[in-house]
Amino acid sequence: MTTPATTRWTSAVGAPQLARLLASQRTAQDEPGRRVPAYRSLADGVRLLIHEGRVPVATRLPAERELAAALGVSRTTVAAAFEALRADGFLESRRGSGSWTAVPAGAPVPTRGLEPLPPEAAGSMIDLGCAALPAPEPHLSAAFRAALGELAPYAHTHGDYPAGIPSLREALAERYTARGVPTMPEQIMVTTGAMGGVAALSRLIAPRGERVAVDHPSYANVLQLLRDSGARLVPVPLADELAGWDLPVWRRVLRDSAPRMAYVVPDFHNPTGSLATDEQRRDLVAAARAAGTVLVADESMADLAFDEGPGGRLPCPLATFDPGGSSVITVGTVSKSVWAGLRIGWVRAAPDIVRSLVAARAYADLGSPVLEQLAVAHLMTGDGWEPAVGQLRDRARGNRDALVAAVRELLPDWEFTVPRGGLTLWARTGGLSGSRIAEAGERLGVRVPSGPRFGIDGAFEGYVRLPFTIGEPLAREAAARLAAAADLVRTGAVSGADVPRSYVA
Numbered sequence: 003m004t005t006p007a008t009t010r011w012t013s014a015v016g017a018p019q020l021a022r023l024l025a026s027q028r029t030a031q032d033e034p035g036r037r038v039p040a041y042r043s044l045a046d047g048v049r050l051l052i053h054e055g056r057v058p059v060a061t062r063l064p065a066e067r068e069l070a071a072a073l074g075v076s077r078t079t080v081a082a083a084f085e086a087l088r089a090d091g092f093l094e095s096r097r098g099s100g101s102w103t104a105v106p107a108g109a110p111v112p113t114r115g116l117e118p119l120p121p122e123a124a125g126s127m128i129d130l131g132c133a134a135l136p137a138p139e140p141h142l143s144a145a146f147r148a149a150l151g152e153l154a155p156y157a158h159t160h161g162d163y164p165a166g167i168p169s170l171r172e173a174l175a176e177r178y179t180a181r182g183v184p185t186m187p188e189q190i191m192v193t194t195g196a197m198g199g200v201a202a203l204s205r206l207i208a209p210r211g212e213r214v215a216v217d218h219p220s221y222a223n224v225l226q227l228l229r230d231s232g233a234r235l236v237p238v239p240l241a242d243e244l245a246g247w248d249l250p251v252w253r254r255v256l257r258d259s260a261p262r263m264a265y266v267v268p269d270f271h272n273p274t275g276s277l278a279t280d281e282q283r284r285d286l287v288a289a290a291r292a293a294g295t296v297l298v299a300d301e302s303m304a305d306l307a308f309d310e311g312p313g314g315r316l317p318c319p320l321a322t323f324d325p326g327g328s329s330v331i332t333v334g335t336v337s338k339s340v341w342a343g344l345r346i347g348w349v350r351a352a353p354d355i356v357r358s359l360v361a362a363r364a365y366a367d368l369g370s371p372v373l374e375q376l377a378v379a380h381l382m383t384g385d386g387w388e389p390a391v392g393q394l395r396d397r398a399r400g401n402r403d404a405l406v407a408a409v410r411e412l413l414p415d416w417e418f419t420v421p422r423g424g425l426t427l428w429a430r431t432g433g434l435s436g437s438r439i440a441e442a443g444e445r446l447g448v449r450v451p452s453g454p455r456f457g458i459d460g461a462f463e464g465y466v467r468l469p470f471t472i473g474e475p476l477a478r479e480a481a482a483r484l485a486a487a488a489d490l491v492r493t494g495a496v497s498g499a500d501v502p503r504s505y506v507a
């Protein structure tokens with residue numbers, strides 16, 4: 003018996019691609035001294051690909067004969083592996099429709115976003131739930147003082163600016179133009195954080211029941227927002243941690259599923275930290291346009307680049323390949339580059355899309371606070387922006403280095419690729435369940451979100467996400483508590499969560 007959510011397939015994996023994925027996978031077969039029958043090894047390999055989100059749930063698998071040929075094994079081996087997967091609840095089959103991946107009924111499927119603790123409630127707990135830094139002072143306070151000085155003309159109006167105050171729309175349009183994407187203020191709507199932008203866009207473009215393609219893994223709160231809005235999520239696995247988008251897979255998903263909308267994070271992706279190349283950006287926009295899919299690019303982390311990368315510059319904004327903003331819509335925020343407490347974000351799109359969003363705002367949140375908008379406009383147009391963002395960038399880079407060093411020393415079997423920007427480290431937890439580590443960590447005074455929060459249908463059980471929000475000595479203490487948590491899991495002392503201790507077969 004499998005969960006009802008999996009009774010229809012939303013994407014397919016071809017035999018050569020599945021063979022390639024299996025070849026890159028470690029399974030029990032690889033453990034020295036352990037001999038496993040070929041069918042079991044194949045079943046374990048497929049199960050691990052499902053757990054890791056590299057073959058999403060509800061993916062149609064190739065026919066037994068094709069897979070046998072691609073793997074160079076007998077058809078009996080593949081048939082036995084499929085049978086074992088069916089028995090364990092990882093595969094469903096229907097005559098004439100083929101077989102598609104599933105998760106067993108009753109398996110824990112975390113479908114929650116991230117819940118940071120209120121700072122005053124954290125006590126001695128090291129809370130790594132939230133990827134946002136304290137404000138860059140004194141720049142933020144200076145911006146608010148300037149904003150108060152500019153408030154009078156607004157205070158004499160009704161204060162209702164559903165598209166945002168003109169000076170901020172202009173400042174944002176100028177920033178895009180300076181980044182090489184000519185933009186008019188009519189193409190900008192100020193929102194309540196990036197989340198407000200994504201929420202408004204999902205209501206407009208992909209109302210209840212529409213398909214929305216997402217990177218897999220992806221930002222937990224947007225996944226939850228899309229689930230809540232009734233979207234049918236189509237996960238598109240990232241090639242691997244830092245290589246980012248797998249264009250052949252994206253092309254196939256866009257062609258086969260024709261989703262209304264795709265949500266992607268091109269810059270220092272949350273949680274993996276990957277940065278899409280210019281070529282990947284150009285190709286994804288072309289593929290989305292061909293499929294009639296609107297791409298929503300979340301640029302939340304774009305200002306947190308720690309170095310300039312190969313060629314001495316950062317990749318261009320995704321909107322470069324559709325400056326009109328009809329098929330590429332950009333979402334941004336100051337939450338990562340300045341302060342999440344401002345709750346100021348924006349959408350950049352074609353003017354008619356902005357007009358529709360603004361009209362719909364009358365029955366959503368009506369607008370964003372004027373004083374905060376004035377403060378952000380002041381920062382962006384004055385000489386406070388670079389020092390403010392530079393301060394956070396330096397802090398995030400220092401925190402990254404401290405965290406990476408501490409995890410390498412105290413958790414040597416955890417694997418990760420060091421991101422060149424952003425705020426998150428996506429760590430493979432040495433074959434242990436990330437959910438159990440999170441549970442044990444909570445008891446030992448460290449809160450981390452486990453991998454499945456960033457996945458669909460229980461994928462990424464073997465991961466946790468660590469943010470660049472703490473430096474030394476706290477980073478070392480956090481790693482030490484996580485190492486103690488991992489020990490508890492390894493020795494079986496944590497048994498509350500309904501997940502296996504080890505996620506590898």
Ligand SMILES: Cc1ncc(COP(=O)(O)O)c(C=O)c1O
Pocket residue numbers: 133194195196197198221267272300302303334335336337342346347
């Ligand atoms: C990719 C991404 N989008 C959006 C957000 C939330 O942004 P905001 O605070 O502007 O709503 C975050 C915060 O972690 C994020 O990482």
